[in-house]
Amino acid sequence: MRIPRFPGWTWLVVASLACAGLQAGPPAPQSLILATTTSTQDSGLLDELIPRFEKATGYRVKTIAVGSGQALAMGRRGEADVLLVHSPEAEQALMKEGSGVNRRLVMHNDFILLGPATDPAHVRGKAAAAALQAVAAGHAVFISRGDNSGTHAQEKKLWAAAGVKAEGQAWYQQTGLGMGQTLAVAAEKRAYTLSDRGTYLAMRKKLGLQILSEGDAALLNVYHVIEVNPTRHPRVNARGARAFADFLVSKDVQTTIKEFGIGTFGSPLFFPDAGKPE
Known part of the structure; x- marks a missing residue:
């Protein structure tokens, strides 16, 4: 019988596998x-x-x-x-x-504007732009994701529509975090924030925040x-x-x-x- 010309160490591995009756398994999933x-x-x-x-x-x-x-x-x-x-x-x-x-x-x-039940800025029931104007006028704390996400992009468009320059204001705070973490921060500070409805509903029981503005076409x-x-x-x-x-x-x-x-x-x-x- 002719012995294959494997390098010495390779031949030992092949021989060991053969003796053990082992075969190559299926390829790993992509x-x-x-x-x-x-x-x-x-x-x-x-x-x-x-x-x-x-x-x-x-x-x-x-x-x-x-x-x-x-x-x-x-x-x-x-x-x-x-x-x-x-x-x-x-x-x-x-x-x-x-x-x-x-x-x-x-x-x-859709996006929704959330805030504490006490609603210190009196935004409940207002359209999105009017609600943000009320937040700014009342210097109420607003928590932004500030992370260049889709939610953050939409929030910036809403501030522009409201005619408010929020960035740089003492009441405007950015987390740089995802939606769930930002909601947790807003709940802790009893602040206003913008959220997608799905994440809010999934976390609602832990938050103590209420939907104060919704249904605006700008919130799609x-x-x-x-x-x-x-x-x-x-x-x-x-x-x-x-x-x-x-x-x-x-x-x-x-x-x-x-x-x-x-x-x-x-x-x-x-x-x-x-x-x-x-």
Whole structure:
């Protein structure tokens, strides 16, 4: 019998495996990096969806929950494969520069202005701009995420619409944190803040904050899924990104999104939008 010409140490390993009757196992599952917002994480939605995706496809998802601005920056640098974000103007800039492909609607909920039950600035029931004007006029403490997230971007637009320059004011404080942590800070300080509805409902029992302004068209909060452009970043997992995006807009998952939160909170945390016109 001819002995294969392996290097000495390699032959010892091969021989040992053969004697032990061992064979190479199945390949490790492919990993997929999802950059998304803290609201999808803090609301519990991803805990519902990602295990289903992993079971159905064999991918293993690494979720990085940051502000939309940071998630988009990761996509721009090729550090994520797929993005689930809610900052439409910043998303459009990403698409225009060619860093993302196949941007699709997934769902929406809305932003809400929260504050203590005592409502010292008397904002209850006012439209968003008028409510923020009242906060500023009363020098009431307002807690901002200050993290370039989709929520922070929307908040800055609302301040501009209200004609108020909040940054630099003593009553205006920024956390630099995600939505759940910012809500905790606002609750501790009995302050006002802007939140997406899903995260608030998921944490409501711990907070002691109330919804004081809602329903304004300016408070709409829309989520899209974007695949990172593999032409610009050849090392991204383009196939996995497409599989995850397709999963989010599939009929079954859209039904799950429609029903998510009803049993626990009495109302859905998000509303499905796949296939609808922008």
